[in-house]
Amino acid sequence: MSPLRDRSQPAPGSDRVVDAAASGTAPLLAVRDLAVDFATDRGRVSAVRGVSFTLQAGQSLAILGESGSGKSVTGKALLGLIDPPGRVRGAIEFEGENIVGWDEARLNTVRGPGVSMVFQDSFDSLNPVYSVGSQVTELLRVRQGLDRRVARERAVALMRQVGIPAAEERLKDYPHQFSGGMRQRMCIALAIALRPRLLIADEPTTALDVTVQAGILRLVRQLQRETRMALIFVTHDLAVARLVASEVAVMYAGRIVERGGIDDIYRRPAHPYTRALLASQPDTARSWSDLRPIAGSPPDKAGIVPGCAFHPRCPIATDRCTTEEPDLRALSADRLSRCHHAEEVLDAAH
Ligand SMILES: Nc1ncnc2c1ncn2[C@@H]1O[C@H](COP(=O)(O)OP(=O)(O)OP(=O)(O)O)[C@@H](O)[C@H]1O
Ligand code: SF4
Ligand SMILES: [Mg+2]
DSSP: OOOOOOSOOOOOOOOOOOOSOSSSSSSEEEEEEEEEEEEEEEEEHHHHHEEEEEETTOOOOEEEEOSSHHHHHHHHHHOOOOTTTEEEEEEEETTTEEOTOOOOOHHHBBBTTTTTEEEEEEESSOOOOOOOHHHHHHHHHHHHHOOOOHHHHHHHHHHTTOOOOTTTHHOOOGGGSSSSHHHHHHHHHHHHHOOSSSSEEEEETTTTOHHHHHHHHHHHHHHHHOOOOOOEEESHHHHHHHOOEEEEEEETTTTEEEEEEHHHHHOOOOOEEEEEEEEHHHSSSSSSGGGGSSSOOOOOGGGGSSTTGHHHGGGTTOOHHHHOOOOOOEEEETTOOOTTTHHHHHTOOO
């Protein structure tokens, strides 16, 4: 397991910057103190609150958390896709350049071959007025300068790779002629067409049956081996996360609350929320009799409670938890937890 290391003195309440490779080489991606908020009729809503992490080429990070924890907003921010009145603060350094504040033209030089995303809702990301084949071939022609015939061959190959049967005949079909699962596979084909150096996959296999899902996960791992593509895999499915990622960041109420090696965290969580997440899913609960939903509901973003955001749901909360927000702190070389009582949680997991 590669060590995580502290890279900065964090601002109060923000995550420390952690570098999972600790190799001394410049990271592919360094996210520092990322905060995203939105203007709503109830005031500003903080969706992401001081998230920091780094990612090396070839590394895989799963982001886990309940609905509304800020996973998709984090992913979209990395592609410069938060539109005003949404507001992004902090730094997103991709290959050494901070892309926060870049205009669309500049962002488009990074999107595609640099960073690419499979969106959670595939219905939005295919253009309904163009055939699926022309969407892939145009992308390849415009961005890679391929001629029409070669682009078409590459499009068919990509469609086969993501498991679309009779790919050649289906090139002329429009998105509405595809099922939800097929559309999702086309989105994956589009996202990997330019061989991105970082792929952000937001619940990419949720709409797919188990066999197709396994095929897509194999394809992603193969791409990583061949091209050293880095991967951020957003999911609420802990078993799937384990198939693709070596590291995990657990998010709660817009913050990373635990980070470390995935097997390690599954064996010995160091945050009560991670422990509750593990106990809430059949694949990770210790036994069927241990399986239980997480009590309570996630906080309302317009009014996050003082102290630890998890305290109203936490079975071991103390007085300190209700007044003092915990920092994300290192428990060992490769584990961070945002809990005042993390050591006790770790010990209890023995
Ligand atoms: N455009 C927006 N305007 C206002 N609030 C938003 C906007 N986009 C997201 N949010 C809020 O930000 C918070 C985080 O949303 P996000 O989509 O990142 O959650 P998520 O972790 O991806 O959840 P899920 O598992 O349901 O996909 C939510 O409370 C959401 O309502
Ligand atoms: S800081 Fe307190 S309330 Fe928050 S997770 Fe830890 S024990 Fe629970
Ligand atoms: Mg989401």
